[in-house]
Amino acid sequence: MPKVQSQRKFLNEINGFFKERQFFTRYCPQLNTHCVNILEDAVPVCHFINEETFIFDDLHAEGYETLSARAPLQMDCIKTALITLAKLHASGLILEEVKSFRLVDDFEEELKESFYLGTDSTEFAMRSCKSGIRALIDLTHRDDMKISKDLFTVKALEGCDLQKTFTKPSTRFRNTVCHADPWTKNFMFKFEEGKAINCVAVDFQTYRYGPPAQDVLAFIHLVTDRDFRSRHMNELLHFYYEKLDDNVEKFGFKNVVTKEEFFDSCRYFQQFALTQTITHFQVVILSDEIANELFADPENARFVLFENKYDFFKMVCEKDPLFRKKNFELIDELREFYENRLL
Structure with missing residues (x-):
């Protein structure tokens, strides 16, 4: 558990420690009980858990690496x-x-959405994200844009509030266990001759019950740039669906999620993925120099990120070209999403 009080409070409010503990002490054993031995090389082995600590295999010692979120x-x-x-x-x-x-009939508390529940810390974080979005819109606005700055601001902030709807279990699409925080640092890769040969997902503090596309769309947006997505999105979605379908068929089940349903759900979660990525990128792609300076005093970092985000965000965009490029690119993509919907 974090020692910094504000971080500890946040983790308690989102039930993060409880959720991770239950994933490894209830969900994974349930899979083993029913011989669904599918996660053996996909999640870390957890050897010990108490009220404050988890002990996992040392994946670094096994050759796994964590990659930079900035690239x-x-x-x-x-x-x-x-x-x-x-x-x-x-x-x-x-x-x-x-x-x-x-699953929610047996794992109701574990799979309950925990970030968008309106607790003090999460509402604080959401206000901060909205402040960052306002700064982005101001910094990227031009008079010749198709959608007015005021209308775009309204729709973008409404989109943040809609995350609460997107993260509820779907009544339209098939739900399952979703990681819910699939950014670069929550995956560890093992390489052979310069190519990734396996990947382990870590950090199950916010996993939830939802359609697979929710994770897939968010992941692709969080780990790629816009040009790459424009060239490879369809290829990646087909690749993922084939792997999902193959895994389910190995256990004797067919059409549990049809291809038509999956691609329909991908279209539905496009707005969710763009909004989640924008909120993540306001923090997770800070340069080491800025992050080290900011987090040297965690309580001051909390003030800067949550109380003074607008001015801080504008300063970082001026100082860090990569931070600016990635965030500007995303806000432009979100703007085009609303232009196509509204105009």
Whole structure:
């Protein structure tokens, strides 16, 4: 558990420690009980848990690496991580088919959405994200844009509030276990001759019950740039779906999630993925220099990020070209999303 009080409070409010503990002490053993041995090389082995501490295998000692969130992942890493996500998603689908029940009937507290519940810390974080979005819109606005700055601001901030709807279990698409925080640092990669050969997903503090596309779209946006997505999005979605379907078929089940349903759900979660990536990128791609200076005093960092985010964000965009490029690119993509919807 974090020692810094504000971080500890945040983790307690999102039930993060409880959720991770339950993932490794209830969900994974349930898979093993029903011989759904699909996550053996996709999640770390957890050896010990108490009220304050987890002990896992040392994946670094086994040759796994954590990559920088500031650089887009290469295709081999992306596909290896999608294979891991497909295994995680398939595990829930298979378990539901084997037991003929919904996971939330047995894992209600573990799979409950915890970030968008309106606690003090999460509402604080959301206000901060909205402040960052306002700064981005101001910094990127031009008079010749198709949508006015005021209307775009309204829609973008409404989009933040809509995350609460997107993260509820779907009544339209098939749900399963979703990681819910699939950014670069939550995947560890093992390489052989310069190519990724396996990927392990870590950090299950916010996992939830939802459609697989929710994770897949968010992951692809979080680890690639816009040009890469424009060239490879369709390829990656087909690749993921084939892996998901293959995993489910290995256990004797077919069409648990049809291709048509999956691609329909991908279209539905496009707005969710763009908004989640913008909120993540306001923090997770800070340069080491700025991050080290900021987090030298965690309580001051909390003030800067949550109380003074607008001015801080403008300063970072001026000082860090990569931070500016990635965030400007995303806000432009979100603007085009609303232009296509509204105009």
